[in-house]
Amino acid sequence: KAGVTQTPRYLIKTRGQQVTLSCSPISGHRSVSWYQQTPGQGLQFLFEYFSETQRNKGNFPGRFSGRQFSNSRSEMNVSTLELGDSALYLCASSRTANYEQYFGPGTRLTVT
Amino acid sequence: KNEVEQSPQNLTAQEGEFITINCSYSVGISALHWLQQHPGGGIVSLFMLSSGKKKHGRLIATINIQEKHSSLHITASHPRDSAVYICAVKAAGSARQLTFGSGTQLTVLP
Numbered sequence: 417k418a419g420v421t422q423t424p425r426y427l428i429k430t431r432g433q434q435v436t437l438s439c440s441p442i443s444g445h446r447s448v449s450w451y452q453q454t455p456g457q458g459l460q461f462l463f464e465y466f467s468e469t470q471r472n473k474g475n476f477p478g479r480f481s482g483r484q485f486s487n488s489r490s491e492m493n494v495s496t497l498e499l500g501d502s503a504l505y506l507c508a509s510s511r512t513a514n515y516e517q518y519f520g521p522g523t524r525l526t527v528t
Numbered sequence: 529k530n531e532v533e534q535s536p537q538n539l540t541a542q543e544g545e546f547i548t549i550n551c552s553y554s555v556g557i558s559a560l561h562w563l564q565q566h567p568g569g570g571i572v573s574l575f576m577l578s579s580g581k582k583k584h585g586r587l588i589a590t591i592n593i594q595e596k597h598s599s600l601h602i603t604a605s606h607p608r609d610s611a612v613y614i615c616a617v618k619a620a621g622s623a624r625q626l627t628f629g630s631g632t633q634l635t636v637l638p
Contacts, residue, residue: 449626453569459614461625472625504569514558517626519571 418442420509420520428526434495437523441488441509447471448490449517450482453504462505465490466513494525502527531555534615534629541636547602549632551615554596561626562589562600563614571614574600605636 421440429435441448450462461474465484482492488509494501504524508517533552541547551560562574575582575589577598582589586605591598602609615629 451626458630459616459626459628461627464625474625506569506571508571516573516576517561518573519563522569522571524569 420507420518422505422507422520422523424523425521426524426526428528429497430528431497431499433497434493435497435525436491436493437505437507437525439490439492439507439509439520441490441507442518445509445511445518446488447510447513447515448484448488449508449510450490450492451506451508452476453506453522454500454502459506462492464513471513497527499527501525530630531627532615532617532629534613534632536632537630538633539635541605541634543606543636543638545605545636547605547609547634547636549600549613549615549634551598551600551629552596553598553615553617553627555617555627556620557593557596557617558620559618560591560598561616561618562598563616565612565614565631567611574613602634607636607638610635 423438447466449464453459463482464472468484479495484490504522506522508519510517535550559578561576564572586603588601612631614631616626
């Protein structure tokens with residue numbers, strides 16, 4: 417069974433631009449969660465989607481948004497990028513919210 | 529005070545040593561996860577547990593719900609075990625997101 421895939425793997429953007437990251441979960445997994453990892457703050461929860469509905473949101477500004485499609489694929493969008501948004505963005509999928517999560521390889525975003 | 533505290537932050541061991549990493553948390557939880565992250569960023573879920581003990585190969589995870597404490601043990605450590613080990617808890621109730629510890633950097637020397 418294929419694992420969680422994320423595209424792109426690396427991305428360089430400039431301040432003020434927007435970016436869209438994509439996550440394809442393991443087949444049959446309906447829950448997708450997104451996380452941000454930075455050297456200063458560590459891993460932080462962004463949001464969780466299940467069956468196209470956002471079930472939970474972390475403490476991030478409204479510039480961070482996401483969605484989930486009917487095939488469980490998910491995207492997250494960051495608008496008006498700031499230097500502090502430079503991070504590794506990870507998504508994880510699971511059968512439902514209470515099952516073990518499987519992480520993708522991450523998208524490393526650099527904002528210059 | 530962070531909701532999830534890990535110790536130690538850094539750990540260097542000789543190959544073959546028995547290793548323990550600790551995790552304490554302050555909230556009621558529905559589950560605790562142990563994750564492994566190698567250089568380059570990839571995260572692997574090692575264990576998800578809500579009570580007792582789980583074993584997988586040389587790895588053992590235990591949790592004491594009353595004391596809000598979990599430990600990850602590695603027996604007969606090997607240089608390939610070198611990684612960052614992260615404890616994460618899923619709070620009980622409506623706030624179901626994972627909250628992460630700051631991680632333990634483990635280096636196993638040959």
